[in-house]
Every structure is written in structure tokens, then in C-alpha cells.
Amino acid sequence: MGKPTGFIEYVRELPVDRAPQERVNDWKEMHHHMPEKRLRNQAARCMDCGVPFCHTGKMINGMASGCPVNNLIPEWNDLVYRGLWREALDRLHMTNNFPDFTGRVCPAPCEGACVLGISSPPVTIKTLEAAIAERGWEEGWIVPEQPRRRSGKKVAVIGSGPAGLAAAAQLNRAGHQVTVLERDDRPGGLLMYGIPNMKLDKRGVVERRLQVMEKEGIKFICNANVGENVEAQLLRKDFDAIVICTGATQPRDLPVEGRELQGVHFAMDYLTASTKALLDISNDIGKDAGSDVGNDASDSPIHAFDKDVIVIGGGDTGTDCVATAMRQGCKSLTQIEIMQRPPLERAADNPWPEWPKVYKMDYGQEEAAARFGADPRSYLTTVKHFGADTRGAVKEVVTIQIDWRRNDQGHLVPIEVAGTEKIYPAQLVLLAMGFLGPERMLLKDLDVELDARGNVQAAHGRFATSIGGIFAAGDCRRGQSLVVWAINEGRGAARECDRYLMGTTQLP
Template identity: 65%
Template sequence: MGKPTGFMEYLRELPADREPLERLKDWNEFHLHLPEEKLRTQGARCMDCGIPFCHTGMLVSGMACGCPINNLIPEFNDLVYRGLWKQAAARLLRTNNFPEFTGRVCPAPCEGSCTLGATEPAVTIKNIEVSIIDRAWQEGWIAPNPPQVRTGKKVAVVGSGPAGLSAAAQLNKAGHQVTVFERADLPGGLLMYGIPNMKLDKKDVVLRRIKLMEEEGITFVCNTAIGGAEYPVEKLRGEFDAVVLATGATLPRDLPIEGRPLKGIHFAMDFLTANTKAILKKGKDVISAKGKDVIIIGGGDTGTDCVGTSLRHGCNSVTQLEIMPRFPETRAQDNPWPEWPKTHKVDYGQEEAAAKYGDDPRVFLTTATKFEGDADGNVKAVHTVQVKWEKNDKGQFVPTHVPGTEKVLPASLVLLAMGFWGPEQELPEALGVEKDGRSNIKADYGNYATSIPGVFAAGDCRRGQSLVVWAFNEGRGAARECDRYLMGETELP
């Protein structure tokens, strides 16, 4: 695919981002774009590899290998190389309901398993993907396409995050009347309030897609929590022929150490949500980092988003504590291709912190042991210690403290970004669905059916905290099985 010798002729090239210190002045997206000629050159690097692992969507060593929604990557790369942009968009949309989301926030496991990436820098799949869909919107190729025939069946989707949106889109294509319930004031779930605006624009990207879905016949009901007195599950089951649960995994991991009740210690998602609401003028209760010494406990995308948001507030300093070791610059021997490459990466937040303060804000192999407060009950410091990972008597690797490495860091705002335990339990318990040993809703991958007939589960509430692209995979799969349940057969992919 692409130019047969392109991978030998052209180097990997990504568009430059806006300058770090410049982009800290606003909340606009920071990625820029390559001109068409260079995008076609990057498409030409897609080699005729015979077995393209990029779209396999497998789990290898517990991590995604290739695209979980099985995007036809070599095909759209080839179409871009040949300048056939409209055909590339059509090919991309065959497998992906929302390329404008994945092209911005997916970590790109496709690139981690790119065959070229075994020996050379991988093809710029993610950038080509977002370039295709952005051009499709600009050219007017994306337009409402409601189903020509309705089945008369009504389906409720509970949760409007990635899994819920993809399930709703597919069920609507099948002709069912779909209503999406969202407890927040705007649809989108994680896409709306869990990811900052500079990574994923809310008005021009997320709400644009929501508006299109409404024009295709999907109904969004916001400010509505299912499972309580406001909207009991009996009403839900009575009004709809089937239900898809896509509530996400929103119970945050806490850090119950000394001083946890002090003021100024917040869960990362509360911090990020309040900030996005303020940008959209949907709320005023911002947890501000302005002029504060910020300590972020936890890594990953959420920790990075807290770094970037704190810097835009005008924090005095920012430090990110990571209990895991720093990954190597290149693949370790026990991390071969096509596994996800566990290599050191500098994301946008760390790049911005280094530009402002001169260094990466991350401190590896370090954990907090105590929060110290002032006379008014506000946090003023975080006590830390370095750790090393050793096997316990069960053969499990656990962190142990290294004596003599204790430090005290000034802190007037602490953000906990340590991931999530699983779904909130009110709705599953009200429905009476069976749960697995991790408190997730029990439903087998592939059929997504819960213990209650006609009720399906998809995304993080079923599999636990995972990637956005896995949520899209599961939403599409749950829609397929829900359609089969309603109609006896299905034509959904």
C-alpha cells in the first residue's frame, strides 16, 4: 500500500505543535496541520507489508496491539497517497464512527504495531486519520444520514461517553429509535468533561458531532441520572425494548494517607470537569491552580492533563509524582514489536512545564506518605519517599519504601490522578445485574449481554478503565448484539 519504496525514501514527519509558551495563553487546540503534499508523502510510507498488524486489534501481553476498531489503515493511507481524500474518508468511516475523536485523543496502538515500526519510525497513522476526517468536515462530506426505515423498537443508552455514543450511532443506523441518557448537563461523557479543551475542542468538535447525531434522529436527555428516584429503573425498562449500559468507570482511586481530609486535595476529574465547565460558561466553581504549588499524584493522560491545565491557570510550580519507573528510550528486550512500546514519552503537559520551568515535572519511583496542613486546615506540603519494586511472598511485584529518601514538597493544591476502580454502583444494583470480581458489570466480551435479558453493557463499566478506542469497539459490539436481540438477526458490523 502507498508507494512500494516510500518507506525507504521518506522520513516520518509530524506537524509542529504551537509553541509551548504561546499555547499556555489560551485553551485552544495546540496541534497544527501538515500541508496536503506532505500528508501524501506520509501516506506513501505505508509499506506493502503483507500482514498489516496495524488493524488487528488484539491484546498482546495485556495491551492493545493494533487498532481495536479495526480501521482499514493501509487502505486509507494508500488513498491519501493517491490524493483520493473523499474515498479515504468513506473507508475510514466504515469502521470508525468518530475519527475526529480518535485522531485527537487515541494513544495510537496502531502505530505501536506498525510493521515499519519494527525497525524504523512508524507510519504517522493517527495524524493521517485526523487529517482525513477534518478535511471531510471542511469539504461538507459529513452530513446527516438518518435511516430510511424505522423498526419501531426503542433503545435506551445510559451514558453518553465513547461507548454510549458509538452504541447509539450504530443502533440508530439499524433503524431503532435511540435515546441517550446523560447525568451531566452536556452529552459526551469523558469526551466532554474528562479531556481538556486544548486536546479536544468541545464546541467545534464534540458538540458538532452531537448535533449531527441529533439530526440523524438520536435523542439526548441530559441532567438525568438513571437508577434513583428521579428516573427509576422500572420506568426505564418499561419505556424501552432494550437498554445499553455505558456508564464508564468513574469511581476514582483515593489515597487514604494521613492528612487526606485537608482542604486543597481534589480528585483530578473534579479539577478537569470544573475547568471545562468554566470554559463553556456552564459553571463558575473552578478549582484554581493560579499562584499555587501543585502536586499531581499519578501519571498517564489524566496526570498530563492536570499539568497542562495547572500551567494555563498560572500555577507557581507543578510536580508530578509517578510510582512507576521511567521507561527506557527504546524498547526493552522483553517488550518486542508488535507489543505496545513501553518507552519514555514526553507529552504536551510535560513539554509545556519544561518550557516554562526548565525541566520535566515528573518524579519517578516516588509516592506520597503524608499530607501536611496549616493552622486553617489547608494542605501546605506533601511528604514523599522513593520506592523500589520487589516481589512479595506471593510472587507479586509491590512497591517498598527506600529508607533515607524522604522529602517534603511544598503544596497548596494536590490533584489525585491515580485511575479508577470501576463503575459507580447505584445503577447496577438498582437493575440487579450480576457483577464480576472487580465490581464491573458482568457481560462477556463479544456478546455484551448482562444477566438481565435485553440489558447490555459496554465500555469501561464492563471491562474496567481502558482506552477510548476500546470503548468505541465495545459500543459498536454491544449495538450489534442488541440489534440481534431485538430483530433476531443483525447486519451491523
């Protein structure tokens, strides 16, 4: 530990964000860089707590507590404090293949479990992780590393999201020839099309990592939809093993009157179309995807320009929809949230080291508040039906307030509060209510067993499906979860796949 009194001497600081009024005019990332001296001061706050909970990666009450990839956080905090950035990067890469991704998009359950957070603001772990990764790129320390020898074994990874990329990176490191099959036109999965550019830059962050992986020998094949234009059973003949990392892409629907109207879309369809249009434009005019070229209403099939937008759902995907609609120039924006507004501080039934369920304004809500004057979220609200105009398009959303009460079985259920109906004008409605599990076509063709929730049946730690030589990792196995859990599972599936192929494994 570098500075025993650091947590007493220094207050928690975060990088300064670009002003909401400025950043909604482009698609560039939101944060300014923090000077090295201040970063080292933040690392000095790591307090040699004796029993650190930041890297435990446990599930408590259904939420992550501590880092799911078990990052050696106190160690690289100490190295950053000492100015040993290269050593900090090496320590970070021991457990996490993609700290440049998680340092941007992870909600930082590590900080929720930080021991310092019991009595003071926690260590800025996520900021330091991102800074270490960026220092690695700036200094040229992150370079392609070919495996020392090839095993002669071939592995197909289906899906190029965070689980698929982590599995591919680890299997390639073990010497296997890895082919990643992606059904979209660009690799990256959720990282490419499910997270907007201002939150995770595609050219400067995602594609640079993919290029390194390609130079390491990993082959990416796009527009390869296994189960449709690629026969699943042929993969079993052509490859020695398969790792399924397709994610949980089956969205939760809202079966109310008017659902079929034009202008009512799933959130992921909207986010994918927006990012695809942005990247296509930047290719055409030779600019970065984050520049202020924008994507106007003629560029994307689903667009928010000059529309009253309703986002239904309060999670990360809903926030990303809010921020995207703000950049596309929506007329108004309301976010419907069925849960109650969280408290400002931890409640008595939400103790440390659980993930703190407290009220916060994420980047999208900050931007909407800056333009429209208030947090756009309407809590304890549900949708009754959608109203149509004369053309069969949505024109309004009718909502009602609800109250959560326990039924005879003791379960909390939403009860409508009479007389609280409200009508919102709407020409674009985005359903961001989570995901139900993986799509079935591929799984049916491979004939793997599913669990009671419709996910691939594969025990955590073994990741082996009911079919020999086929493994599963990420959201298709565990259900909708965090990017960092997907990386954890991709690494774990690679380890067990390597053991299956070689009889033993040295992968962590």
C-alpha cells in the same frame, strides 16, 4: 499500494505543535495543520507489509497492540496517497464512527504495531486519521444520514461517552429510536468533561458531531441521572432494550494521613470543573471555548492559580491535569509517579508488536518543562502523608522514594527507601491514579450481575448482562481503558442489541 518505495524515500513527519510558551496562554488545540503534499508523502510510507499488524486490535501483556476498532489502515493510507480523500473517509467510517475524536486523543497502538516500526519510525497513522476526518468536515462530506426505515423499537443508552455515542449511532443506523441519557448538563461524557479543550475542542469537534447525531434522530436528555432522578426500572418498561455505557468513574483514592484536607481533589473533579467553567464563560461572552478568555480563580471551584500543585499519577489523566494547571497559572508543578522512568528505547522484554513502553514527554510535561526548566515528573516516588496549615487546608506533601522488589509470591511490591523523604509545598493536590470501576447505584437498581472486579458481567462479543434486554459496553464492562476500546465495545453492544430486538442484524 501506491508507492512501493515510499517508506525508503520519506522520513516520518508529524504536524508542528504550537510552542509550549504560546499555547499555555489559551485553551485552543495544540497542533498546526500539515500541508496535503506532506500528508500524502506520509501515507506513501505505508509499505505493503503483507501481514499488517496495525489493525489487529489484540491485547498483549495487558496493553493494546494494533487498532481496537480494526481500522483498515493500509487501505485508507493508499487512498490518501492517491489523493482520494472522500474514499479514504468512507473506508475510515466503515470501522470508526468518530475518527475526529480518536485522531486526537487515541495513544495510537496502531503505530506501536506498525511493521515499519520494527526497523524505522512507524507510519504516522494517527495524524492521517485526523486529517481524513477534518477533510471530511471541511468538504461537507460528513452530513446527517437518516436511516432508511424505522423499526418501531426504542432503545435507551445510559451514558454519552464514547461507548454510548458509538452504540447510539449504530442503533440509530439500524432504524431504532434511540434516547441517550446523560447525568451531566451537556452530552459527551468523558469526551466533554474528562478531556481538556486543548486536547479535544468541545465546540469545534465534540459538539459538531453531537449536532449531526441529533439531526439523524438521536435524542439526548441531560441532567438525567439514572438511579437518582430517573427510575431505572421505569426505563425497562418504557424501552425495548437498554445499553449501559456509564464508564468506570469510581476513582482510586489515596488513604494516607491528611487525605481529608481542603485542596486535595480527585483529578476528574478538577478537570470537569475547569472545562465546565470554560464552556460557561464562553457561552456568557459569546466566544469560542478555546480562546484566550481563560477561566480565572473566581470561575471554577477548583483552581490552580498561583498555587504549588502536586499531581499524583502518571497516566493521561495526570498529564491533562498538568496541562490544565499550567493554563490556570500555577506557581509550581510536580507530578508524582510510583513507577520507574521508562527506557529511551524498547527493552528486551517489550518487543514489537507490543505497545512500546518508552520514555516520552507528553504535551503537559513539555509545557511544564518549558516554564519551570525540567520534566515535572518524580519517578519511583510515593506519598507518605499530607501536611495541614492552620485553616485545615493542605500546605505540603511528604514523599519517599521506593524500590520495586519481588515478595515471597513473586509479585513486585514497592519498598520504601529509608532516608529519602522529601517535602513539597502544595496548596492543590490532584489524585490521578486511575479508576476502580463503575459506580454502583444504577447497577444495583437494574439488578445486573457484576464480575469479580465490580464491573458489569457481560461477555465480550455478546455484551449481554444477566438481565434480558440489557447490554453493557465500554469501561463499565471492561474496566478503565482507551476511548478507542469504548468505541469498539459500543459498536459491538449495538450489534448484539439489534440482534436481540430483530432476531438478526446487519450491523458490523
